[in-house]
Amino acid sequence: MFDAAELGQRVSKREFKERELELRTKLLTLQYRTQELARFPVLIDFAGVEGAGKTTTINMLNMWMDPRWIRTTGYQEPTQVEMARPRFWRYWRDMPPKGRVGLYLSGRYSRPLIGRVYDHIDEHEFDKRLSEIIRFENALVDDGALVLKFWMHLGAAQQEKRLRKLEADPLRSYQVNEEDWRNHENYENFIAAAEDLITRTNRVGAAWHIVEGGNENYRHLRVGEIIAGELGRHLDAQEQEAANERPPARVASPDTPQVVTVFDALDLTLALPKSEYKEKLATYQAQLGELGRKAQENGISTVLVFEGPDASGKGGAIRRTVWSLDARSFTVHQFAAPTEEERAHHYLWRFWKRLPRAGQVAVFDRSWYGRVLVERAEGFATATEWRRAYNEINDFEHQIVDHGTLLLKFWLHIDEDEQLVRFQKREKSPYKHWKLTDEDWRNRELWEAYEQYGQDIVQYTSTKKAPWILVEANNKGYARLKVLKTLIDHLSARLDDNGIE
């Protein structure tokens, strides 16, 4: 594999000058087209052997291209802010919007590779890390992104020579440290792990390109020309696709509807007297306040998701839930149509951004399930896109849970009649009629379709790690108490598990 990048490739200064001008013009033109189309982001990752010129190549690209639409991010050991979230949070945070280019140094590949070379992680863990990366890249590529990965290479002897030269250069000696030499001593291990890594994570749309790093002129031109070639091809395809695109079509119902759904199995008559509700509410809220304080002190984060038909009482349940929590410890996120900035990113981006830091509670009133509910209903997501979303959502949620966050997903369900009663009440109420829109009446027409969507959601995304809790919500009091009690039970079990009294 790497033999093909130990050939002593060279480009003379004169040839470089000639080819550079052409390449620069090409890259700029492509960058403008990308920015104008604003249909996909470009992520360019640099990995490879120490001393193979990753840094200078990134600098050169920044010089060649329009710096307004390019951003370079170099990663180090995760900061405290980063450690408080799942591993991929920082990579989602630093994702360029559609139309822009991100350059990454020591990115997602760096830690698994080094970990494997020094045996800090075993083969199984290495496999897992690579699988995480593959799923991350799949989500981006499936969404249209262009992901390019460069492995900058030097043979062992070349590397030694290069490190010595860098050390001797006062302007660049800072680039070489002890770790670089330690890596050099482990060259063979390093290369073996790199081959594994490249073989397993190479895919169309996120391909590895191995570039010989010994000669600066060659290296710069080669990287630039590969970017130009790949970006040009990707732009052509995406422009074509944009031209063929049809306006969204509303989808009435799945082609194989289920007669009975999980919602039919719910007993929506469940209710309780007002007095009992008031009494229990006060007790639960007091308990939750106490548990919430402990969770906050001990850095245990919680994510609560609320879904269900319009007027099923999500807002009311949320208000009663957060009532007794420390105001500094929670945020309620409401989701309407995405903003312009959000539309310029992967649909999960706006949710990744809002994951709570240690000890915090994030409440999602409507959530990423919009992808397989409203976006499916209105045709905003294509059939392929929403079908793919179940996996992407499972993966997202499993990352949240594996990080140690408590995740609870509540589906508040009411029946069609109850919704009508509530809509009519809202119409008449002077302080609630703003809550009712034409949209709501429109969605009501799709009642049955939405029940099917819900059935699919439970089937594909109710997992051991992140089960759905279906809440009978025709009676508001019953629903609110069930939400509170469920949260209390899970939170106190979690505190117990962590040995917190």
Next chain:
Amino acid sequence: MFDAAELGQRVSKREFKERELELRTKLLTLQYRTQELARFPVLIDFAGVEGAGKTTTINMLNMWMDPRWIRTTGYQEPTQVEMARPRFWRYWRDMPPKGRVGLYLSGRYSRPLIGRVYDHIDEHEFDKRLSEIIRFENALVDDGALVLKFWMHLGAAQQEKRLRKLEADPLRSYQVNEEDWRNHENYENFIAAAEDLITRTNRVGAAWHIVEGGNENYRHLRVGEIIAGELGRHLDAQEQEAANERPPARVASPDTPQVVTVFDALDLTLALPKSEYKEKLATYQAQLGELGRKAQENGISTVLVFEGPDASGKGGAIRRTVWSLDARSFTVHQFAAPTEEERAHHYLWRFWKRLPRAGQVAVFDRSWYGRVLVERAEGFATATEWRRAYNEINDFEHQIVDHGTLLLKFWLHIDEDEQLVRFQKREKSPYKHWKLTDEDWRNRELWEAYEQYGQDIVQYTSTKKAPWILVEANNKGYARLKVLKTLIDHLSARLDDNGIE
């Protein structure tokens, strides 16, 4: 996940009769369209809980659809013939051609699932097995196949009831055995492993569908309707694609050619006197004959791949290599354009079929690398197809090697001048001119492009497990001896590793 399939779904006899007619007509129409288009195969897998009616559902599908274009395969413990090849060999063997439908029972998911439930394989091994399955399915889906996977489900109590009922039925009691009861006792483990399996291997184009198995009418209709829905959508998309398809375009050269390639680093002047060649040839052949006999006796299989420019001496080297082997122990496979049957399958199918059984040598004169050589050059494979092929090839080769087969890949290289000399000689020779075709002269025009393709091949597919051996072949004698010597060294090392004297 499975709650959504424990709802007690039922369909009455009367409703069944009504819906069955419509469904049957629909399925037959779809089957004819699939057969007529002959553009993709359909693979339908049945897995799930014992007693959930996999067998009767398969029987029903066979009744409903046209049996000429459908084939059912049930797997048991691998046979001796199957054990002699990599794990996926039998699944490749049983792949339906484009336009046909394959139904599978106890297929690729069965053994990893059972293995995990009974702890015969650990989590790491389970992950690996699932990754193998994912890669297998990706290769098919990327090639256009429709892969459907049904999980037939019953709750624990339902299962017990069902097994007892089956046992009591003299016509069906054979369907229940001790293992089924053992699985029932492990119901919770089974379901937990199943959720893992489904979550990780669910993808668009190869999605899992969970079907409640308690009521036969419901189950049959549900499976049939899902097949009809999925197949209908897939057909629409594929017919659309077929309509938009353009004739293949010849591709001159990669958009980012490399000035220096691995072939430039070869010393093609390497040669040796005829007398020395003759003497060594005899020695090597004697050695190889001896080693080959031992390998044959001990069930060690070998796969030899020969690639390189036209007239680089592949045939001659192969003849000298097999010369001293037992005629019953080897097969030389030559590859020209694929036959009609081969074109109706995935491009790797014809090579999977030819993997040697235990103790045999399979020699490939031209090989699966055609995908990234001639098919790339002539535009028979799209850019996406040949780019994807490097991964598919690595995966194929790693399965061969992991199975314990010795795999050696020889690239016999000559320069352009030497090729011209050999072509001219062939033209003049009364018994060799048949070897020279217009095609050969045409390929010669693409000499530089082919060198770039070779560079890419070495870069992406020369791995530790399956390295390329580049052979300097301007001198035929030198090349033949290098091939022989390499094979002798690897074969004797392998015999040593296996403790064979």
